[in-house]
Amino acid sequence: MINLIWLLMIVTGFAFAAAQGKIEVVTQAAFDGAATGVTVCFGLISVLVFWMGIMKMAEDAGLLGRIAKLLGPVVGFLFPDVPRNHPAMGYILSNMSANLLGLGNAATPMGIKAMQQLQELNPDKQTASPAMCTLLALNTASITIIPTTLIAIRLNYHSANATEIVGTTLMATIIATFAAIVADRWYRNRALHRPPRVHKSDNPGMKG
Numbered sequence: 434m435i436n437l438i439w440l441l442m443i444v445t446g447f448a449f450a451a452a453q454g455k456i457e458v459v460t461q462a463a464f465d466g467a468a469t470g471v472t473v474c475f476g477l478i479s480v481l482v483f484w485m486g487i488m489k490m491a492e493d494a495g496l497l498g499r500i501a502k503l504l505g506p507v508v509g510f511l512f513p514d515v516p517r518n519h520p521a522m523g524y525i526l527s528n529m530s531a532n533l534l535g536l537g538n539a540a541t542p543m544g545i546k547a548m549q550q551l552q553e554l555n556p557d558k559q560t561a562s563p564a565m566c567t568l569l570a571l572n573t574a575s576i577t578i579i580p581t582t583l584i585a586i587r588l589n590y591h592s593a594n595a596t597e598i599v600g601t602t603l604m605a606t607i608i609a610t611f612a613a614i615v616a617d618r619w620y621r622n623r624a625l626h627r628p629p630r631v632h633k634s635d636n637p638g639m640k641g
Contacts, residue, residue, distance in 0.1 A: 473589060500530045511571070511614070512564050514554075521550035525568060532575035537582055544572050563624065567617050574609035577602055 450459040504526055515521055524547035531540035547568055555562040561569075580602040587595035 473586065500533065504529055511567055511617075514562070515551070515564050519550065519554070521547050521554065521564075524550060528568070528572060529575065532572065533578050535577045535579045535581035535583070540572065540575075544568065563621050566620070570613040570617050571610065574613040575606060576610045577606045 447456070447459055450456045508522065508525055508529070509517060512522070512525065515525075524543050528540045528543040528547055531537075531543060548565060551562060551565045551568065552558070555565065578599075580598060583598060583602065584595050587598070
């Protein structure tokens with residue numbers, strides 16, 4: 434669906450530019466955007482490498498382990514249907530710890546690993562389990578103490594005070610996480626009181 438939306442936007446832009454005889458403007462904008470993307474990526478490398486190194490030092494010093502222990506009871510409450518000793522729990526804790534430090538690039542592979550482990554526990558392989566939905570919601574709206582990537586982008590564009598967004602980002606992510614948890618609990622309770630679906634193949638009296 435996302436691919437179709439992007440395709441529609443691109444085609445619409447080219448169509449309007451061609452109708453107005455300004456197709457060269459779109460072409461120039463495409464090249465300028467590509468150049469800007471490369472510049473931003475190069476500017477982010479040094480900052481991200483620095484923070485990844487800091488995270489590695491924190492991991493070796495046991496800081497991430499302490500964060501994981503602090504988050505353990507919270508994760509147990511948020512994921513009641515996942516066994517405490519299951520590998521998915523470790524990946525979930527790593528994902529949340531990385532998101533707290535604003536390291537989305539480090540959190541993504543841990544989130545993917547967690548989803549793979551949760552899929553193994555999922556009885557219905559065609560439908561996302563409640564635990565998978567919870568992880569997706571938390572990963573999207575995670576509380577971020579240090580918005581590392583945003584700070585890096587602001588530094589790359591020579592912001593006078595790149596870290597001034599820390600307080601507002603923290604408040605916004607706290608509100609977003611709270612809203613995500615409330616919505617997740619509501620949908621979980623709704624699913625518990627919903628009668629199970631009957632597939633046509635499960636009912637011999639129904640013809641496919």
